[in-house]
Every structure is written in structure tokens, then in C-alpha cells.
Amino acid sequence: MSLEGDFDMQPLSRVKPGRVLSTWGGKIRLSTRPEVAAKVADCIAAWSNIEESLCFFLSMLLHASENAVTAMLAATESRAAQLRMIEAAAKAEMSQKYYDSFSVLLTSQIRPAIKDRDKLAHWCWVQEVTAEPLVKVESKREVFVVTAPDLERMYGRFDTARENLRFATALVWSKNTAQERDKAHEMLLQSPQIRSGLEVLNAGREKTQESRPTSPPPEQSG
Numbered sequence: 540m541s542l543e544g545d546f547d548m549q550p551l552s553r554v555k556p557g558r559v560l561s562t563w564g565g566k567i568r569l570s571t572r573p574e575v576a577a578k579v580a581d582c583i584a585a586w587s588n589i590e591e592s593l594c595f596f597l598s599m600l601l602h603a604s605e606n607a608v609t610a611m612l613a614a615t616e617s618r619a620a621q622l623r624m625i626e627a628a629a630k631a632e633m634s635q636k637y638y639d640s641f642s643v644l645l646t647s648q649i650r651p652a653i654k655d656r657d658k659l660a661h662w663c664w665v666q667e668v669t670a671e672p673l674v675k676v677e678s679k680r681e682v683f684v685v686t687a688p689d690l691e692r693m694y695g696r697f698d699t700a701r702e703n704l705r706f707a708t709a710l711v712w713s714k715n716t717a718q719e720r721d722k723a724h725e726m727l728l729q730s731p732q733i734r735s736g737l738e739v740l741n742a743g744r745e746k747t748q749e750s751r752p753t754s755p756p757p758e759q760s761g
Contacts, residue, residue: 548658548683569664578690579659585697586656589649592704597625600632600711618653629711637710637720640727643736644707648700655693703730 569576598608615621622645629641665682709715709723727733 548685548689574687575685575690578687578694579685582659582690582693582697583656585694585701586652589652589697589701589704592701592708593621593625593649596704596708596711597628599708599713600628602713622650622653633711637724639737639740640724640733641707641710643733643740644700644703644727644730647732647736648696648703648730652697652700655696699730703727703733 569579594605594608594612597603597612598605601608612621612624615624626642626645630638633641706723706727710720710727712720715723728737
């Protein structure tokens with residue numbers, strides 16, 4: 540586990556204690572690490588596919604054209620605000636059972652994917668003049684080592700999120716029968732993250748119900 544939550548990259552201070560970076564900023568060319576560079580591009584492209592799938596989900600949910608939904612989301616600059624908009628619409632339109640699963644999907648897979656993508660796109664890249672296939676990404680606190688296996692796992696998480704978003708879209712597609720929607724929901728629930736997230740959600744609801752004070756019995760007249 541890295542210092543950045545679910546991100547696989549390990550701090551340089553842990554991988555190579557005492558190592559001093561030889562190149563900061565300037566002419567950083569990821570093409571000098573072709574395997575890593577290709578996988579970085581794969582991950583960023585995979586996030587773009589997730590964004591497209593979110594747009595399609597919302598268009599199916601609202602029975603609106605994709606062009607209109609794309610324009611609406613593009614007018615909302617923050618991705619966090621876009622997800623809140625999508626989640627609010629889903630809560631208003633979906634059944635409680637389906638909405639719970641979609642909400643957990645956003646929390647457990649879509650939002651973490653945003654954080655992963657932003658690290659690749661917005662952190663400052665640095666590198667060493669070395670034969671080793673390492674590229675580093677700098678955060679405010681630490682310098683992390685990025686390797687091809689790290690990026691392969693990230694891509695796998697993106698692909699899982701996109702696939703589960705496809706199942707979620709089937710829940711709101713008007714042409715699907717109730718049986719087809721239930722089948723798509725079963726496929727969504729095959730994800731361990733979705734199942735565990737729902738367990739936490741339901742446990743929290745039960746705890747809230749138990750903590751509510753019981754109403755006193757009505758006073759009897761006479």
C-alpha cells in the first residue's frame with residue numbers, strides 16, 4: 540500500500556533510499572521509457588472512455604440526446620460537480636436498490652479512477668538518467684516511482700470501472716425489460732467492491748435505525 544491510498548506507486552525514498560534525482564522539469568521525454576509511456580497513454584485514454592460512458596449513462600437516465608448531455612457536462616467545469624449532478628439525477632430516477640449499487644460504484648471505482656488519472660496528468664514528472672525503466676511523479680509530499688506493472692494494475696481498475704458502468708447503464712436503458720435490468724444488476728453485484736460497499740451502506744442504515752429513539756405510546760384518555 541502506497542502513501543497515496545489505493546495508488547500502487549511506491550515512494551522513491553522507500554524503493555531507493557538516499558537516491559538523488561538527476562533531472563527535474565525541463566525536457567522530460569517519456570519516450571525514453573517507451574513501455575511506461577505507452578501504459579500512461581493507455582490509462583489516460585481509459586479514463587476518457589469512462590467519461591464517455593458516464594455521459595451515455597446520463598443520457599439514458601434522462602432520455603436525452605448524448606449531444607445535449609455532453610454540452611451540459613462540459614459547461615460544468617469541475618468533475619466533482621459533474622459526478623454530483625449525475626448522482627443526484629440517478630437518485631431521483633432510479634429505484635433504491637439500483638441507486639444504491641450505482642452510488643457505491645461511483646464511490647468505490649469511479650472517483651478513485653479520477654484521482655489516479657489526475658496523478659498521471661497533473662503531477663510533475665521527473666526522471667533519472669539511468670538504465671532502469673523508472674519514471675517518477677512528484678506530489679507535494681513525496682516523489683513516487685512509476686513502473687509498468689503499477690500502470691497495468693491502474694488500467695485494470697479503469698477497465699473494471701468502465702465495465703461496471705456498462706452494467707449500470709443497462710439498469711436505466713428504457714428498452715430493457717425488468718428481467719434484463721435485474722440480470723445486469725446481478726452482473727454489477729459480482730464486483731467484490733460493489734458487494735462490500737453495499738454491506739457497509741446497509742450496516743450504516745441499520746445502525747441509524749437502531750439509534751433512533753422510539754416514540755412514546757400515545758396517552759390514553761379517561
